[in-house]
Amino acid sequence: MELPQTVPFLDWRWDDLIFLVLAGTMLGSALLVVVGRDIIRSGLFMVLAFGALAGLYALMGATLVAAAQVLVYLGAISVLILFAIMLTQSKAGPVRLVFHSQAWAAAIAAIVIGGLLIASVLLTSWPLAAAEPIVQTARDVAALMFGDYVLAFEVISVLLLAAVVGGIFLARRDDIPDPSDPATRIEDGSASRVTGTPGVLGGPARPAEKP
Amino acid sequence: MGGMSFAADPHAGIAAVTQAGSTEQLLLTLLLVLPIVGFTLTVVLGRRLSRPWIIAVPTIIVVWAIATYLSVQALIGDAFHGGAIQTTIYEWIPAGAFSVSFDLFFDNLTAVMLLVVTTIGMLVHVYSIGYMAHDPGKWRFFAYLNLFMFSMLLLVLAANFLLVFAAWELVGLSSYLLIGFWYHKRSAALANKKAFLVNRVGDIGFALGIMAIWTTIGTLDFVQVFDLLPAQLAGGHIEQWMMVGICLLLFCGAMGKSAQFPLHVWLPDAMEGPTPVSALIHAATMVNAGVYLVARSSPLFATAPEALILVAAVGIFTAIFAASIAFTQKDIKRVLAYSTLSQLGYMFAALGVGAWTAAIFHLATHGIFKGLLFLGSGSVIHGVHEEQDMDKMGALRRKMPITHWTMLIGSLAIAGIPPLAGFFSKDEVLGEAFKLGFQWVWLIGVVVALMTAFYMFRLMGKTFYGESHVDPHVEPHVHESPPTMTVPLIILAVLSVVAGAYLGLPLGDSTIHHWLAPVFHPALETMGVHAEPYQLFGIDGALILVSVAVATIGMVAAWRMFGFFRIHDRLDTVRALTARVPTLYQGSFHKWYFDELNDLLFVRIGGRVADAFAWFDVHIIDGAVNGVATLTRRAGDEVRQSQTGRVQNYALGIAGGLILIAVILLLVGTR
């Protein structure tokens, strides 16, 4: 079946329709990520937002980046974040207070920053910009990456190795603390106050006090 | 200048400096390397050696042989044609325009100094084998002696002021270590501290002088300084007062090391060290470093007559001041120490009047006979079982014949009786002073000569003649010293007899004048001193007669009072005489209360001032510093209240800053 040149009834190009759908999905789910009460849902909406972004990349013609977006964000980072959520989820369930006490100020700052960025984009004319995306094949990108940018590529690989080693080092549990040993007892009254659990590691409940 | 016939000789102009040949370079280096190697080996191995001197003494004998060979080459063989040789061992401090090399310099003045230093050094090393035989720490002693020899040789061989300064401090260090050799004795520990501190006072002057030379002339190398100086003075680049300042600063260093008034107080106390040390360091070599420094800097001093007058005044005052104290001291070594001060005063007086050669001549002969006297006194002290009080000696003549005869020769030499060494050099000093127009120096010098003869024969009388006052328990054990001690005494006695005649004859055209003429010629030219013909049957002869006459008077007076061979002492007369002038006697006995004055000035008053400064430091300066710190901390405590410690508050701050910057950029960028 042959699709019409434009979207029926709206007289839009199909490209435009897809762009609007993807953009709306991305912005909407991103908003849900930051305002959602349930952290797990936030994580899932993030996956959706990044998926929509991958679609936008593809729409522009940046197919390689789109593929990488799917692999890295949807595949790796999202899973990593979901794991982290699972590991840090406290038994008390979702915390009632999602937002920081400065949420209003944050909202204003975010809106102002967004407004400033949009203003600067609109105020700038891009004389060198083409009207349509330029076609770039994966071959072109590969030639650049392993040509002019090969040093950066190698450096990135070292950075990734360092990040992996550092991540393991940071997240490794040294040894199980001995509850009878005061030196390894966790000395933070505020934590137990918020989570509502009695003294950590089964010790006697201690009144919250400033160290 | 008794007959400077060669002053007009065109070939005796500014001494030419040549690079040392490989042989000379090797020998000069060996002079320094051998003693420092001896020092190191003795330090490392000495404790385990049954004879700790086995490294140190042969080392110095070799050094002596090399030094003698070089000096004889230069002085008698005229190998360097009266000029100097210089050799660079390595570049010591390369710092841009400022560069100091480890250079060695050898001219006729160095040669004379080398002869004195190594000869007496070698004899003292040999003597110490016997003197220190029973001391458990003798390996330390020989190590220090070698260190001293290294430092002293470096001092006379150094080719620039900074290297001299380094050596200057090294001899000071060795002196410190050796004065305090018996460090468990409180008096010795105090004495070496005193020597060190008093020397620091002079060293500050010396260091400032070196800096002044660097800033005005732009180099520290002797040859370059002396070469550049006349042109810069003539060109008006250097002010006259600057030269006076430099010379006074250098002289300040010389005063410290050579113990001139008022920095003389350390030298008598330095007698707490072992007697060979007193002979070597505190009589014959190190204390001469000041004289050497001034003589070496003669082209500088020649341009500053005002400074030279001060040098002469300080010198001759120290001479009479120290001699007056030597009158009444009871400790045999202290008498000799004050005598050393007095004789050093003579040398500075000679330098001050412009009689450079006479000063070095007296330095050499004084080194010989004062070394002899000290070593002799060491032999006496050894013989009467470490007793130094002359009131507990007497009549030792028959028990210690070699010591007696050699010390008698030394005393005659220092008293200035012809034809012994002291006669020639002292007469040279006094005669030059008179003929160069410094009659007042001459007059005081003659009085000092009288006093010298008197106190030396007082020492001889109380020690060797008259009644015996030796402790009855010790009396039977008094003995002559072993050959390692007496042989150096005999050698020095022979030198005391012949050295003066060898160096000082023929009168008016002496050997030492020929040797040193190239060194001092530039200074004499600058000062405009020209030789007068020597008149043995005129003014010069008359001056000789006067000095010999006063020396004889002093000597005979001392014989009458303190005994001499068959003349009996008259100690009652002495007591009656001193009782008649109690003020003078007490003043002299208490060294004119100079230690007490220093105590009052620097310990009591200075201490109060220091206390005041300390109070100021603690309460005002520290108070201000601590106040600033306290203020900062308090302010921090207050400001900290505004900190929440929550990351997102800070992030919001960053966002606010970002907005601010963006707004400004937009406003400015769109305009």
Add this chain to the structure above:
Amino acid sequence: MSQSLDAYLLLACGLFAIGTFGFLARRNAIAMLMSVEIMLNAVNLAIVAFGMFIPALAGAGQVIALFVMAVAAAEATVGLAIVIAIYRNRRTPLVDEYASMRE
């Protein structure tokens, strides 16, 4: 209309603002990290858009975007490791309970 540089850039601006808000407002450390990822993606979108629409850049936009992704991955790894380490000590993922910087 949609196929223009301005459209993509405006989209990136909006995404960035949303990320900023999340970073400043959320209490949960992981939510904050997610917000950072959103901001990074906004920047990446802008970079790719520039790369695609400006001929002079000749594809460099995509290369740089890929590098940014790699760096973002590294950042996420280390960031989450830190969050887990802190959580293990403090027993809470809530950032406004971490006030030890005050002391």
